[in-house]
Amino acid sequence: MSTVQTSDLGVIPATLVESQRRRSAAPTGDETVATGPPPVEIRDLTVAYHERPVLWDVDLTVRPGKLTAIVGPNGAGKSTLIKAALGLVPVAAGWVKIFGEPFAEQRRLVAYIPQRGSVDWDFPTDALDVVTMGRYGTLGWFRRPGKRERQIAMDKLRQVGMADFARRQISELSGGQQQRVFLARALAQEADLYFMDEPFAGVDATTERAIVELLQELRSQGKTVVAVHHDLNTVDDYFDDVALLNVRLVAYGPVDDVFTHANLHATYGGRIGFLSGGPAETSAAVAD
């Protein structure tokens, strides 16, 4: 494809943007499109830090009951996209709706896993206590977590295989275990939509498999997951849909349709050399 050479530095071929817009406007895929508003609907979203735009005019409509990956180079605005959806960063233009309403009215329906590195793991608390925090939203102001909350938290810890570590100080957990604790906390929110920022970052192989199984379980329960993912080699294994992001949304749709070499090139510029030989390369080559 001739667009590959011209698409360095994120210059997006017009045709690609067009096809993407059509796709996001009317999600394709399953015929049995669930009725009701989409889990996430993003329109013309622009976010800037210090007047420098980090997200530019992003449109995205997430399909319900699907696992969606957000993929893009470092600093592409992936975390910012999630934070904007959750109202954590000011939006310069555009809007986001969660199940048809502004996020502030739908908090209880949404679970969030921040990047693991965004919190201080030396905080004086243990795994069970962190997972219990997932219940705080339902508790609201002033009400203290009690037996019931801890019971739920314990169940979720068990679900991620961390029951034995409930009373362990969180700094004494490995990276993978910390990530499982975060996952359990999100599960404790008992939400319908899950935003996860790099859930697979720095985890061991066992944890990675456990997380994948959990994602599939969530999907089988009809939940929607939007996860930032950094490993291009596993995108097609783990996810149904993918959003390729580099300040702008380069492409979005079912992995089989949009996870192409051309789109990756448009997203990563010249920086996808490390891909060669990987499964993504092969699938991309086929798609080309």
Place this chain on the structure above:
Amino acid sequence: MSIALVIMITGALVGASCAIVGTFLVLRRMSMMGDAISHSVLLGIVAVFFFTGSRSPILAVLGAGAVGLLTVSLVELIYRTGRVKEDAAIGLVFPALFSIGVILVSRFPSAVHIDVDHVLYGEITFVAFDRLTLFGVDAGYRSFWLLGAMTIVNALFVLLFFKELKLATFDRGFAAALGFAPTVIHYALMALVSATTVVAFDSVGAILVVAMLIVPAAAAYLLTDRLLVMLGLAVAIGSGSAIGGYWLARWIDGSIAAAMAVVAGVVFVACFLFAPRHGLVARYVQLFTVRRAFARSLLLSHLRLHPGGVSMETIGERFLWSRRMTSNVVTAAVQDGLVTDSPARRLTLTKLGSVQAQQVPGH
């Protein structure tokens, strides 16, 4: 009531009220902000005297609270421009506000009735002579009323919003996503830090306030893995240091406020060295134990590969261990019945040793 008792109770109240809010400053890595606030509030106090001519403690607390929040907002404003780091922003803001306060004090001493020494070092000895008159009736020591009220307000705030404070401190983004307004909590906490600073300030001065905000909480942090326990320990260490400081000052015949800070510092150093799990010594022992266990597993797997026996020298050369290290590792293994040292000075595994060698990871 004896003067000694009044001073000790005052000091203990300073320690308690500061430790409660200080715990969250330490956990939020905002010690510098505590320092900044405790200095810049001077401007608030002075400005209130200057413009209203009133020495009302309530007005002073309000004025100081406002300047405290101004400090925090200015720091954030400068930091948010993305041009300087947060500590630099703090370093820009508080000396400016503090020096305006100092200029006002030194230029118009008669208007503000305080002197700079008093601001920096406090004069806790005077608290016993400073009584509060309410409706023409003597109501007891002023410091008890002010510091007691501050301690209660701080304790109520922290206990009432314990869950929210914990969440906003540990994971601000998550707290915001749940709708717990971490920014509001942040400013409320900063307002309390400012108010506490002013109230404590009057008795013990700006420098001891900084010590009392940060040091007991930092020591308590080393002693426990539970937030509530940390709060309790910080309060105990803060009050205890104040009382201990009084006796130290009596003994060495020195400044009471300084002695209180010194005792808190000594407690911190003791915790830093000897805290059960996070102290330097405990860490060292832990590291030592891990190294020894690793050395032992190396020894066992090596002997397993060489059933004919290996000499002590070969072991040392193989793993680049010093003579002493080799001897220590081998002797310990022999004592635990894992290895036998034959008369020919060749080491072999015992039955128990072979079993353990099989459990060494990677074999």
